Amino acid sequence: MSAQETHAGSAEVAARVERRWATIAVIIIAGMALLAAFAGIHQATMPQPRVETTDPSRIHLSGEFVESNLGSVLEPNGNVTVRAIGQQYSFTPACIVVPVDTPITLRATSADVVHGILIQGTNVNTMLVPGYISEQLMRFTKTGDYLMPCQEFCSFGHEGMWGKVKVIDRTDFATRAKAGGRLSCVGQ
Amino acid sequence: MSTRDLFTFRNRHFTIGVGITAAILIVTAVAGFVVLPFAQPWARFTSIWDAICSAAGVPQRTTSVAAQAQDKRLSEVVLTSRTLSRPSQEAIGRGATLAQRCAICHGPTGISRADSPNLAGQYAAVIYKELHDFRSGARSNAVMSPFAVNLTDDEIADLSNYYAYLPRPPAYHPTPLLPKPNIVIYGAPLRGIAPCGACHGSLDNKTGSPWLEGQSEAYMKAQLQAFASDERRNDISQQMRNIARALTPQEIEAAAAYYASQPPDVVKAVD
Amino acid sequence: MLANRKLILAHFWFAFALFGVALTLGAWQMFIRSPIGTWLSNPELYYRSLTAHGTVMGYVFPTLVAMGFGYAISESALEQRLVGVRWAWTGFWLIVVGSVMAVIPIALGRASVLYTFYPPLIGNVFYYLGVVLVVVGSWIWVALMSINLRVWRRAHPGAPVPLAMFANVAGSYLWAWTAVGAALELLLQIIPVAAGLKNTIDAGLARIFFSWTLHAIVYFWLMPTYIAYYTIVPRAIGGRVYSDTMARISFILFLVVAMPIGMHHTFADPQVGAGFKFIHSAFTALVALPTLLTVFTICASVEIAARLRGGRGLFGWIRALPWDNPMMLALAFSFVMLGFGGAGGLINMSYQLDASIHNTQWITGHFHLIFGGAIVIIYFAIAYDLWPHLTGRELIDMRLIRTQLWLWFIGMIVTTFPWHWVGILGMPRRMAYFDFGDPAIAPQALSVILSVIGGFILLTSGILFLVILARGMRAPQADAGAYRFALAVHQPTIVPVALNTHALWVALMIVLTITNYGYPILNLATSAGTSVPAVYVGAQ
Numbered sequence: 001m002s003a004q005e006t007h008a009g010s011a012e013v014a015a016r017v018e019r020r021w022a023t024i025a026v027i028i029i030a031g032m033a034l035l036a037a038f039a040g041i042h043q044a045t046m047p048q049p050r051v052e053t054t055d056p057s058r059i060h061l062s063g064e065f066v067e068s069n070l071g072s073v074l075e076p077n078g079n080v081t082v083r084a085i086g087q088q089y090s091f092t093p094a095c096i097v098v099p100v101d102t103p104i105t106l107r108a109t110s111a112d113v114v115h116g117i118l119i120q121g122t123n124v125n126t127m128l129v130p131g132y133i134s135e136q137l138m139r140f141t142k143t144g145d146y147l148m149p150c151q152e153f154c155s156f157g158h159e160g161m162w163g164k165v166k167v168i169d170r171t172d173f174a175t176r177a178k179a180g181g182r183l184s185c186v187g188q
Numbered sequence: 189m190s191t192r193d194l195f196t197f198r199n200r201h202f203t204i205g206v207g208i209t210a211a212i213l214i215v216t217a218v219a220g221f222v223v224l225p226f227a228q229p230w231a232r233f234t235s236i237w238d239a240i241c242s243a244a245g246v247p248q249r250t251t252s253v254a255a256q257a258q259d260k261r262l263s264e265v266v267l268t269s270r271t272l273s274r275p276s277q278e279a280i281g282r283g284a285t286l287a288q289r290c291a292i293c294h295g296p297t298g299i300s301r302a303d304s305p306n307l308a309g310q311y312a313a314v315i316y317k318e319l320h321d322f323r324s325g326a327r328s329n330a331v332m333s334p335f336a337v338n339l340t341d342d343e344i345a346d347l348s349n350y351y352a353y354l355p356r357p358p359a360y361h362p363t364p365l366l367p368k369p370n371i372v373i374y375g376a377p378l379r380g381i382a383p384c385g386a387c388h389g390s391l392d393n394k395t396g397s398p399w400l401e402g403q404s405e406a407y408m409k410a411q412l413q414a415f416a417s418d419e420r421r422n423d424i425s426q427q428m429r430n431i432a433r434a435l436t437p438q439e440i441e442a443a444a445a446y447y448a449s450q451p452p453d454v455v456k457a458v459d
Numbered sequence: 460m461l462a463n464r465k466l467i468l469a470h471f472w473f474a475f476a477l478f479g480v481a482l483t484l485g486a487w488q489m490f491i492r493s494p495i496g497t498w499l500s501n502p503e504l505y506y507r508s509l510t511a512h513g514t515v516m517g518y519v520f521p522t523l524v525a526m527g528f529g530y531a532i533s534e535s536a537l538e539q540r541l542v543g544v545r546w547a548w549t550g551f552w553l554i555v556v557g558s559v560m561a562v563i564p565i566a567l568g569r570a571s572v573l574y575t576f577y578p579p580l581i582g583n584v585f586y587y588l589g590v591v592l593v594v595v596g597s598w599i600w601v602a603l604m605s606i607n608l609r610v611w612r613r614a615h616p617g618a619p620v621p622l623a624m625f626a627n628v629a630g631s632y633l634w635a636w637t638a639v640g641a642a643l644e645l646l647l648q649i650i651p652v653a654a655g656l657k658n659t660i661d662a663g664l665a666r667i668f669f670s671w672t673l674h675a676i677v678y679f680w681l682m683p684t685y686i687a688y689y690t691i692v693p694r695a696i697g698g699r700v701y702s703d704t705m706a707r708i709s710f711i712l713f714l715v716v717a718m719p720i721g722m723h724h725t726f727a728d729p730q731v732g733a734g735f736k737f738i739h740s741a742f743t744a745l746v747a748l749p750t751l752l753t754v755f756t757i758c759a760s761v762e763i764a765a766r767l768r769g770g771r772g773l774f775g776w777i778r779a780l781p782w783d784n785p786m787m788l789a790l791a792f793s794f795v796m797l798g799f800g801g802a803g804g805l806i807n808m809s810y811q812l813d814a815s816i817h818n819t820q821w822i823t824g825h826f827h828l829i830f831g832g833a834i835v836i837i838y839f840a841i842a843y844d845l846w847p848h849l850t851g852r853e854l855i856d857m858r859l860i861r862t863q864l865w866l867w868f869i870g871m872i873v874t875t876f877p878w879h880w881v882g883i884l885g886m887p888r889r890m891a892y893f894d895f896g897d898p899a900i901a902p903q904a905l906s907v908i909l910s911v912i913g914g915f916i917l918l919t920s921g922i923l924f925l926v927i928l929a930r931g932m933r934a935p936q937a938d939a940g941a942y943r944f945a946l947a948v949h950q951p952t953i954v955p956v957a958l959n960t961h962a963l964w965v966a967l968m969i970v971l972t973i974t975n976y977g978y979p980i981l982n983l984a985t986s987a988g989t990s991v992p993a994v995y996v997g998a999q
Contacts, residue, residue, distance in 0.1 A: 037219060037224065040224060040227075041224065041227040041228070046224060046228055049225060049228065049231035049233075049242050049243070050231075050242045050248055051242070051245040051246065051247045051248065052247065052248050052249070053247045053248070053249060054249075057266050057267070057268050058266055059425070060262065060263070060264075060424045060425050061264060061266070065425075066262075067262055067425060067426065068259065070425075085425055087424075087425055087427055088386075088387065088394050088427075089382035089386060089387070090380050090382075090426070090427060090430035090431065091380075091430075092425050092426045092427075092430060093426075094380050094426075094430045094433075094434070111424070111425055112394075132247075137230065147378070155386070155392060156382075156383075156385075156386045156391045156392045157375070157382030157383060157386030157387065157391075157392075158382075159375075159377055159382070160375040160376075160377045160380065160381055160382025160383060160386065161377075161380065161382060162377050162378050162379075162380050163380060164380075186430075186433065187433055
């Protein structure tokens, strides 16, 4: 009799301990999910809000990714918009120039296959999928040069696809922007 | 309880399993489609319906952005892997007739003894693109441009197919075979230079990029310098200017000399 | 001895032979792109090797291990003759043919698109057909597992399905369903283009299909390992499973939530809506639950073994564990790697943290630590545990086995920790060459060299593994007896139908797939103008 009862008793204990552990596990997980949602709202790090499409083989003919429109532009509200494309095997502009401490919108797309933009030392990181436009918000807190490798395999020249980002002083940027046009640091 | 009762609310596991899953789904859906979009002031949604559709990923065509006017003529060619893929024999024949007028510079068999490019066996898409660019003025050359201006679209296609059909030149060696320079083998990754062969045929061909083996050294050097100085800009979206600008003058010399010394038998064909 | 030893040995030997080849390629890749390697002047060879490594390690090797192990479980846990042996052989040969068919174009440089396919890059059609054959072969196994369980149920109405078989069948259903994503991508999108019937493809849609497969496939790889945690480890070290119910719940949770979370691989993609990214992120958090439950149950089971062996004290029992037992050693190593890898996984899971490491070497480090480390080290232990039952011979050299496990563990840590680090520094994945001479990335050189050393330790360990198994084929004969699985402390006599069958959970899995994937797929599939021209690689 007692053996049977102890057995049932210990099963009870085991079940209780398990439930407790499961509760802890659920709390940990719920906590993490909440943290993610919180960070998304308060640090402006949410995925791009819209899905936009474009025709990769014709981006050089019309629309916002024609050659003369690629580069950085100072918007009337003081923000900066950067337009860039990835193609086998370079980014255009190959060197992106932006001001420090300024909200920047990066809009980019691919002209051929899947590429990626990653700016080292920051959490700017987005895929470029042909047919779709990627948009990412960014803000640099330090001036200097950053490397911008393509982070997705894009065929045999992938290892040679590295761009640069030059973060410069705000007044410098404003001065250069006065001349109009799209800014880049290509050839500097 | 039998298996039949599995999918009923009398089954505790069914109720709990489905209930929890549905609850999580509803909570995360409300958070993901309504709360989070509106918690991001920079996203600017016009209505709740706009927010939900955007969060669901309904594709939108970008409203046309006022692009800057192009101050220089650029290439208007659309190149894909489909461009000129399967030519007919007649097209090649018509191309042969048309090609007679090209022979003065490019040689009667598409192999030039001057410093003009050898066209025999060149990728069709390359000739197609350059002829279009010469015709539109995106690329200009005192000798070549007048030949191109009067060509029709069909004539350009026929010429491209004809030259692509010709056998590649047997190795013509103005200089002895040179060792591969580093810039050709490795490129210079951190300056954004991929190995030349990744586009130009020995590793793979990027549509519109020519193979270079056995071409004139002077010609290749001049073109690289023209790309680097922005004088030539018919490469779509700066694909070649990006590379040429990053090359040093020594690397330009080394690459041009190396390719000029190579026989074109390592070049891959496109399907 | 197992009755179907030939079948199981065939699966294991083919799996491990390919594993040896792919491991060698992996070590070579690490070396050739490191500062100590001399570059071979052809990036294409690197990408060929990378494609072969990924295809074998991702599709063929774990699938064959799961299949072989599954047949062993079906036969020994159900204690009945395996139904459909001829079909099982058909499945095996389909995989052999598929693997060869896939590897030839890779070796010829006609399919260097990596195992993740990456359309609009398009390789030779036979590569994709080979992968399809591998998947079809494995689906035969899925059907056989289901049929065998059904046969057993008919003979034992209402009896609790042995835990090992319950988990095995859960794993097979998970695989059947998760492979559908890649199968749709291949059959509807890629193969028509590779065969020349079409020349445009929606690259964004393809990435969504692939993410359907890409994450749950990891849980399919993980299934044999978790089955071993619950049903082999406690038996091997003289303990009992702490809770049979909790084990079933863990496997059920894997079945339900491993599937609808794949879009966390597409956090940085422009073609997926933010709302779906959030839902997938939340469900990804949920998939940590079965792992946390498992860690608890297994630690408790191990503690039981230790206390039965006279272990005392709050932590003193740890010393009483049979540390010279390869299974114990493998479990400890596996848990350590699972712990680090899981912690890394939590970072990948949230959009916010993922942005700083997406597609960097961090990710490579992460899945090598989880898959190559925590999972594969248990594959080794499973092989060692099963070998005497397959060969009728004893594995004698326990020291060599322990050395092999130690080397794998050390090698994996030495390989992946620096990988994580350079990933944080922003070193991108899948690059054939890095110019470490440039001051901008020169500081990463030391970490890269360290991980190459790790890679060669892993290669040594892998070779040792194959040597031990080969020697095991010629060792003195010994009867290992029947193959047994661990018993629970409270062996169940009645199990609720929901925990004894899969129907409810498979239904939930499919429903969740529809809710989480249905709209994104339909949305892009029906949108005009999202297809882009194909780019053929490796033109000849």
